[in-house]
Amino acid sequence: MIKKLSLAFLVSIFLFSVVGITFAQSFDDIIKIGAAVSLTGKTAYEGILVKQGYEVWEKWVNEHGGIKAGGKTYGVKIIYYDDESDPVRGARLTEKLITEDKVHFLGGPYSSSITFATSSIGEKYGVITIAPEANAVNIYERGYKYIFSVLPPAPMIMVPIAYMMDTMLEPRPKTVAIIPANDLFPLSVADGFKEICEELGFEVVLYEKYPAGATDLSVLLTKVKALNPDVLAGGGYTADDMMIVRQCKELDFSPKLFASSVGAMVTGFVEEMGKDADYLVEGEWWVPEMKSEDHIFGTTADYIKACKDLHGENFKPQYWTSSGSAVGVLLQMAIEKADSIETEKVRDALASLDVELSCWSPVAFNEKGQNIKWVHPVVQVQNGKYIIVYPEESQGNKPLYPAPAWKDR
Amino acid sequence: MGLGLQMFVNALLLGGLYALMGIGFSLQWGISGIINLSYGAMVLLGSYLSLIIFNMFHIDPFISMFVTGAILFLLGAFIYRFTLQPLLKGGIVFTLIVTFAIRLIIENIILLVWSADYRTIRVSYAGSNFQFLGAFVPLTKFLTFIIAGVIIYLTYQFMMNTKIGKGIQAVALDKEGAMAVGVDDQKMYLINFALGTALGGVTGTLWATIYSFSPHVMDVIIGRVFIIAILGGLGNIWGAAAGGLLLAFVETSGAIFIGSHWQEAIGLVIMVLVLLLRPHGLIGKKFFG
Known part of the structure; x- marks a missing residue:
């Protein structure tokens, strides 16, 4: 009897809390957003992080008065499916979201390849996709009208490093050597960096590819040393950065600045390299130490608090998660600006956005839907810690430049 | 001139490691008749073993190489006795399948224990160098070169005088x-195969002192040893040593004169040329006897 009573008690508490949550805010209507992301399969790790970003925004909006447009207040409901890390499944689920669940908007999946497939379905039905994690250039070269990207195009990642070199470093560096691994992503990053360096008037004294997966670059680095550039830019992965730093040291070559694309901000890099990792700089899409704000979450610190409130005190959002939240924030901003949830009006509003975000670097789209606003951060390893050195408003410390000779470190 | 000398030093030091790396593979292929597709995995096992020894007991890899060599010798003997020897009559295809299977097993054990992350052994003198006629000589690479030379010489003496x-x-x-x-x-x-495996393990230890490593490096290694063995001639110690040095010089000059991204392709081109023109390798004879 007591068992039954306590069970009934628990059930009533449960029902009450569910009803309580549902009716805590009275919305005039609900905006349905579809998100098929990878919850299992090879990109499940990143997919789940993106989903967690969506969830942070969804909860926040519903608890903070919803979205106001056209005199109505809307709540938000995101419908999630698992695309199993498979583009074909992602496309099929996207079709289901549009035709059966009747979603108004789509949040993109993790990865360029899956987004490539799902955005075609969105385009076919005229439903807007905001992609959190897809910056392969080919997605945006198809003349689509309803796709927008939170991530800037891949070639932009090192661009802020060039701006930092241009405006912050004293004395201003003059010469640059660029040595990318011969692989799709490193090459496109290196090309982007070369272009901006030349545009800003730096002299690119060497641009030479090396084989992806190479284990010894002492020959190439000897060449670089002979040219003695102020800046050495290596566009490769973690192993490449380790190798380049170490072999530079062996050859007693210490460029004033060593710039990397994506290799160094990886757990274990500083651990493995010790103090040899110091002075290295790298472009990042977003880091939680940034200082920016918007009218939705408030400041970056507020955004991080919202993440911790939902996912636990130990949760530290990285760019996968914040790009998911940025999808929601951008959608909300566009709906508010359009004062409507009609696709065409929201699309035009999105296309004309030029905004700062609490959970992402600034955003503005070009006519293809790519985020070309960037000013994403540059991070430098200083005393074994990752410190934001650019842009100035998020700066944790000034960039240390020039790096001293190896024997003086 | 300074640049030329620096390049020569780079190539020579790299060549020492290549030479040692190639000999074990060449002996196994040329004498025991086994094209050991797990050779790269065995080399890496040497790297990871010395990493454990370094992390747990802080023993320098240049000392722990004797231990890794011994362990790999026993492993080689075990593998030969219980997997390869019973299958030798089945011909070369069987040994290829078996050694490939062993490679997969070792690779997966490494992935399970150490994951796919890159590892390095950070001895205190890593990155140190000294100058020789104006060229910078990295200390660890120099030590590696000397040790490789000594081991090659001892292996030769073992083959000739015991x-x-x-x-x-x-x-x-x-x-x-x-x-x-x-x-x-x-x-x-069996002894020959185990000796080849031990040489691989020692190479792995030396490799770990100068490069970072992860499981994917086994493919890089197996690609190199094929070229080295074929350049030098199978089962021939001096041939393999010469093949290693030659490959290092070819890669280096390719990187200088044609461009770094061609350096690996050039090694393969030379291998094909040798196969076409001198199928027994550059050092003529089939055996070192």
Whole structure:
């Protein structure tokens, strides 16, 4: 009897809390957003992080008065499916979201390849996709009208490093050597960096590819040393950065600045390299130490608090998660600006956005839907810690430049 | 001139490691008749073993290489006795399948224990260098070169001046003849295979002192040893050593004159040329006997 009573008690508490949550805010209507992301399969790790970003925004909006447009207040409901890390499944689920669940908007999946497939379905039905994690250039070269990207195009990642070199470093560096691994992503990053360096008037004294997966670059680095550039830019992965730093040291070559694309901000890099990792700089899409704000979450610190409130005190959002939240924030901003949830009006509003975000670097789209606003951060390893050195408003410390000779470190 | 000398030093030091790396593979192929597709995995096992020893007991890899060499020798003997020897009669295809399977097993063990992350052994003198006629000589690479040279010399002396070494040569040259005078052919093959594995393990330890490593490096290694063995001639110690040096110089000059991204392709081109023009390798004879 007591068992039954306590069970009934628990059930009533449960029902009450569910009803309580549902009716805590009275919305005039609900905006349905579809998100098929990878919850299992090879990109499940990143997919789940993106989903967690969506969830942070969804909860926040519903608890903070919803979205106001056209005199109505809307709540938000995101419908999630698992695309199993498979583009074909992602496309099929996207079709289901549009035709059966009747979603108004789509949040993109993790990865360029899956987004490539799902955005075609969105385009076919005229439903807007905001992609959190897809910056392969080919997605945006198809003349689509309803796709927008939170991530800037891949070639932009090192661009802020060039701006930092241009405006912050004293004395201003003059010469640059660029040595990318011969692989799709490193090459496109290196090309982007070369272009901006030349545009800003730096002299690119060497641009030479090396084989992806190479284990010894002492020959190439000897060449670089002979040219003695102020800046050495290596566009490769973690192993490449380790190798380049170490072999530079062996050859007693210490460029004033060593710039990397994506290799160094990886757990274990500083651990493995010790103090040899110091002075290295790298472009990042977003880091939680940034200082920016918007009218939705408030400041970056507020955004991080919202993440911790939902996912636990130990949760530290990285760019996968914040790009998911940025999808929601951008959608909300566009709906508010359009004062409507009609696709065409929201699309035009999105296309004309030029905004700062609490959970992402600034955003503005070009006519293809790519985020070309960037000013994403540059991070430098200083005393074994990752410190934001650019842009100035998020700066944790000034960039240390020039790096001293190896024997003086 | 300074630049030329620096490049020469780079190539020479790299060549020492290549030479040692190639010999184990070449002995296994040329004498025991086994194209050991797990050779790269065995080399890496040497790297990871010395990493454990370094992390747990802080023993320098230049000392722990004796331990890794011994462990790999036993492992090689075990693998030969229980997987390869029973299958030798099945011909080369069987040994290829078995060694490939062993490679997969070792690779997955490494992935399970150490994950796919890149590792390095950070000895305190890593990155140190000294100058020689204006060229910078990295200390660890220099030590590696010297040790490789000593090991190659000792291996050669072992083959020429010990009873077992002579036995190995005998079965390599004329198996039936050697058996007729009382040489235990299977024992010789086993020792030779285990010796090759041990040389691989030591190479792995030396590799770990100069490069970072992860499981994918085993493919890089197996690609190199094929070229080295073919350049030098199978089962030939000096041939393999020369092949290693040659590959290092070819890669280096390719990177200088044509461009760094061609350096690996050039090694393969030279290998194809050798196969077409001198199928027994550049050092002529089939065996070192």
